[in-house]
Amino acid sequence: MGGVKALTIDHLAMNDVMLESLQGEGQGLVCDLCSNREVEKRCQTCKANLCHFCCQAHRRQKKTTYHTMVDRKDLKGCSRIGKPVLCPAHPAEDLRLFCELCDQPVCQDCVVGEHREHPCDFTSSVTHKHGDSVRELLRGTQPHVEALEGALAQIKGMNSALQAQVGAVAADVRTFSEGYIKAIEEHRDKLLKQLEDIRVQKENSLQLQKAQLEQLLADMRTGVEFTEHLLTSGSDLEILITKGVVVERLTKLNKVEYSIHPGVNDKICFSPQQKAGRCRGYEVYGAISTKEVDPAKCVLQGEDLHRAQEKQTASFTLLCKDAAGESMGRGGDGVQVTVIPKDKKDSPVRALVHDNQDGTYHVSYTPKEPGVYTVLVCIKEQHVQGSPFTVTVRKRHRPHPGVFQGCAFCSSGGQKTAHCGGTMPGGYLGCGHGHKGHPGRPHWSCCGKFAEKSECTWTGGQNAPRSLLRTVAL
Numbered sequence: 001m002g003g004v005k006a007l008t009i010d011h012l013a014m015n016d017v018m019l020e021s022l023q024g025e026g027q028g029l030v031c032d033l034c035s036n037r038e039v040e041k042r043c044q045t046c047k048a049n050l051c052h053f054c055c056q057a058h059r060r061q062k063k064t065t066y067h068t069m070v071d072r073k074d075l076k077g078c079s080r081i082g083k084p085v086l087c088p089a090h091p092a093e094d095l096r097l098f099c100e101l102c103d104q105p106v107c108q109d110c111v112v113g114e115h116r117e118h119p120c121d122f123t124s125s126v127t128h129k130h131g132d133s134v135r136e137l138l139r140g141t142q143p144h145v146e147a148l149e150g151a152l153a154q155i156k157g158m159n160s161a162l163q164a165q166v167g168a169v170a171a172d173v174r175t176f177s178e179g180y181i182k183a184i185e186e187h188r189d190k191l192l193k194q195l196e197d198i199r200v201q202k203e204n205s206l207q208l209q210k211a212q213l214e215q216l217l218a219d220m221r222t223g224v225e226f227t228e229h230l231l232t233s234g235s236d237l238e239i240l241i242t243k244g245v246v247v248e249r250l251t252k253l254n255k256v257e258y259s260i261h262p263g264v265n266d267k268i269c270f271s272p273q274q275k276a277g278r279c280r281g282y283e284v285y286g287a288i289s290t291k292e293v294d295p296a297k298c299v300l301q302g303e304d305l306h307r308a309q310e311k312q313t314a315s316f317t318l319l320c321k322d323a324a325g326e327s328m329g330r331g332g333d334g335v336q337v338t339v340i341p342k343d344k345k346d347s348p349v350r351a352l353v354h355d356n357q358d359g360t361y362h363v364s365y366t367p368k369e370p371g372v373y374t375v376l377v378c379i380k381e382q383h384v385q386g387s388p389f390t391v392t393v394r395k396r397h398r399p400h401p402g403v404f405q406g407c408a409f410c411s412s413g414g415q416k417t418a419h420c421g422g423t424m425p426g427g428y429l430g431c432g433h434g435h436k437g438h439p440g441r442p443h444w445s446c447c448g449k450f451a452e453k454s455e456c457t458w459t460g461g462q463n464a465p466r467s468l469l470r471t472v473a474l
Contacts, residue, residue: 011085031060044068047084098126183280190279194288195268202264209263216258223249267292271330273357293333297321298384300377308367308393315364318377318384328359333379339365339391341374349373367393400449400456 029039029049036050039131043058045067058064071348085105087093093107100119111120228248230239267290274287301317318335320328332355351365367373370393377387449456 002110010232038071041069042072044070062296096123097121098130100126163320172295179280180282183284187276187279187284187286191270191286191288198288198290202266205264206262209259216253216256220253223253239283244278265292269330271332271357274330287330289328289330291322291326291328291330293320293328293379294323295382295384297323297325297380298379300384300386301390304391305389306391308391310367310370310372310393310396312396313366314391314393318361318363320359320361320379326455330359331355331361333356333361335361335363336376336381337363337365338376338378339366339367340374340376341369342374342390367391369393370395398456400454402456404452 031037031039031051031054032048033054034051037053039049040052041050041055042048043050043064045056046058046064050069055069058067059069084094087095087107087110090107090109093109095105095107097106097108097111097120098104099106099110099115100121102115104116105123106115106120113120225248227250230242230246236240268288269290270286270288272286274285276284276287278284298321299319300316301319304314305316308314320333320335322328334354335353337351337353339351341347341349349365349367351363354362354364356362363377373391373393374388375391377384
């Protein structure tokens, strides 16, 4: 609160500074008495630094004749030089006393002044008591120092371990990444080599077909030109003589089979998400395919192809195949599905198509009303095999309000008190199966149907009393 002047003076630090100045070789330390000349000796009794002149004067005085004087150069082995601490309120007086009430050192003038009637004693007498309290506090502080040093050592060790672990993981990441990059590059080169082989194969097929067609065209032109020249320029006799050869030649040329379409196509696609096995131990993706989907060879599968229920999701699967009937083995074929109600053709039902990326597609839709629906499945604007087809949507399946159980009447041994859905001849409350005590079958307690997965036909209404229907613990 009092600023810098109110701070406690660190006399140990001042002692170290003074000792360093006295022990040093540098200039600048002046005599405490004359404040003019350089210090040469120190009076250990007065704790004063003296020049040569003041030191002689100090010895000539009777009061200080026997004071111990030490050369400045002999102070190099000392740890303390000892300098009197003067009272801040009375600079001419040493602090030799200690006020217990104010808990601070005081001088003689302070004791007779503002510290009058305060319990005071010499500092040498109270140092041990106060020193012991400080030592006790120090002993309580020392474990914290050791704990903090240990914590810092652990942090340092953890930091070293962290750096080592980061380096090891970074090396693993680099090793993995470099290996993965090499695997991808190797897979890339393999795909490009495969693509080049496909190009060469297709080009060779095209060149062969081209050569065959060119040869056939040349033969055709030669035969046509020869025949036309014969018919226009030849005499009747020449035509008749050559007719047999010309007819045979043209007949053979007309019977030659050829295709007006290229023998190969440009259908080459790359599927980046298709798994391509392992390369150098890494899983790689991406495959080149020359297959082309043939809508006429595709297959529709599923239990919901021709029947469904209102407000319940119906689904089926489309298997895409090529012209050879083999599965495409990849996705991306642009499947389009349209579901149209027969009575509301302008309100189609939304269909979801999920590409499984393996040549199959999962199709689902939810009809809102019962009736007949037409489903169209197309690939590239061409209907697949079996499309379009109709689906009959029935009303929502009516669930059973009862429980599927064994016959309570039979299980009870034919007791009249057994309740199980109906009243049998003789007043027995049984399940209504028409038996007379022989073992029954598991059935629905509400309607008596034997099939667990069936539609309930109970007509009692949802709120009708069912006092005769209850589950019996067997």
